Amino acid sequence: MSFASLGLSSSLLKALADQNYTEAYPIQTEAIPAILKKKDVLGIAKTGSGKTASYVLPILTNLQGGSISKNRYIKTLVLVPTRELAMQVFEVFQQFSNALPDPVKCLAVHGGVSINPQMKAMNNVDVLVATPGRLLELVDSNAVHLTEIEALVLDEADKMLNLGFKDEMNRIFALLPKKRQNLLFSATLSDDVNNVNQVLLNDPMVIKIESEENTLDLIDQIAYSVEEEKKGPLLRYIIKRNDLEQVLVFVSSAHKADAVAYKLSKNGIQATSTHSKKSQGARTENLRKFKTGVLRVLVTTDLLTRGIDIEFLPYVVNYDLPRSPKDYIHRIGRTGRAEEPGEAISFVTEEDEHHFKVIQKKMKIRLNLIQSKDIDLKDIK
Template identity: 60%
Template sequence: MSFESLGLSNQLLFALRENQFSHPTPIQKLAMPDILAGKDVLGIAKTGSGKTMAYALPLLQRLEGIESENRHITALILVPTRELAAQVSEVFIPYSKALTKPLITMAVYGGASINPQMRKMNNVDILVATPGRLLELIEANAVHLKNVKALVLDEADKMLTKGFKKELDQILKLLPNRRQNLLFSATLSEDVDELQRVLLDDPVTASVEEKEEEISLIKQIGYRVTENKKGELLRHLMKEKEMTQVLIFCSSTYQVDHVNDKLKKNGIASKAIHSKKSQGARNSALSEFKSGELTALVSTDLLARGIDIEFLPFVVNYELPRSPKDFVHRIGRTGRAENPGEAITLISPEESHHWRVIQKKMKIKVWTEDLPEWNPK
């Protein structure tokens, strides 16, 4: 199936080709036609499945030509984090420019000064916002919701677990009754199910089942090593195994930056990716890694699901993730498309118990050995 068959306008189809998108993802195939038809949609799809574009493109097409009053937006997208707000707006903006009459999109969120955001609210058509900051802007009369034609709740499961239910209730009371509602979530939890019953009117469900990661092609090995020796061991293994492309996972932004700095100081082409990096910086680093310009890419679990490289030969767990499921997602970045890959895990004494739990959940016993003999510099 192609994008042409989904009912998108020629302007948007041209923009898709310009951005080298030729085929829709499963969630895009399921959701786009019904959103274009004006129906309420419940979309269930994991992070990295293309769900933002699944609602962005049809909404742009539906909203084109609708005149908006000053500070009266026509579409509202609510998200749980500032990173997602910026990411979503960056999907809307280039495709909006392809329209005969472009729609103005803006992202607003807490953790940044509110005054510049207030000044830029003039003539905004599509607002991507975190709930708390949106309520602050409403209280300051910087934005009004009475003309909203479409409401999107993106990553609704995370929004509810982060305690935004009270703010959501306040916002819903300010919206007009007649509008299109779209709710996207990675999971259909009890809370999300309750929310969709209240929010959605005779919805169409677009659900893409998450397949279990295929790890049978992945060679796994673990090394028991003290925390202060992990960096030296990592560099030794990269040299010994002649790694030309390796994705390294850490559990915090601090550790990602620390490991990346050490690699660069030792002459290894490396970059870091985490939530505190701008979307542009993250895109650039990922592109350089995929093209082979970088030997190493150091990341938090931000990339555990969002990166797809067919021939990635090595993944290193510098630290263990919180859950066994996240571990499987991490190592699943290698061993793809029937190509073998190797996953190496460094386990400190403090992580030994958690390492056993992960293996038990995977139902796999990973060969784990003590620190190998080598001559660190």
């Protein structure tokens, strides 16, 4: 369905057309008209399916021509679990707000950086994208007030609850006005999400787009049997032999992320690492370089399973297997997005084989392990 038929403002339709967006994704087709009518929405759809735009566009439309906000009394609050996602969502709001005849002031706030510039920037903000902890710090400092919020968005609600934000979120909910629009978006409908849905949402429109497990057909999954000490040479061999660009590599720890990135760089492959122990400035800059193609390989922990938004990411490598099938799905879901194909490569040690069988059983697939011992890892041009 075309965006033109969904009820968005002409300014936003022009902005979409300028970026060659004409056809809406399924989540957008259903969510945008409902949000424009101020209905509560529960949207369940995989990461990369267009969820962010499905609420950004109608929220901006609804804010046009509304009353002027009192200073530091925001109208729309978007809660997200990570700093990376906060910046990603903010960028979408900012991009489309700038196309409006009367731009809406948006701001992202999160931890990892000084709070003082964020406090000063709160003047006349209409849309605030925030992580829960930093939001409460701003509330405690009287830098922002939540009593006049018209729309609340919980983005990646399943991840937020899994990361242990429940107490902080309950405190935030207690500060909000009872009469408001509630929009809850999640990749999966877990028990926690369903419980929050029952408390927060009033006669919501429920939109459930097919789950990630059923939409991985665009991802070519490959698995190598490899000894632990041969993972590094195998990774370098695959990247060089196949001339891979824009490769996202997942490892089990921050220490290993640094070590793998160092080895890649030492062997002539431009790479860096990003993880929770890096400063926010370094994380933002490394992600920017990777997204723009300046950086060939980004090595990370599960920090980026949801916090990265790249229109076309061709390669994901599970250098270390994740702890659960669900995490595996989220990882490889970084590729094969927006109807573009992708490749997911997994390294499986002898100790990993049983765990990898569990992952395959959950996903209802069966992969033949390629034996790395049959590959001459020194044969790299």
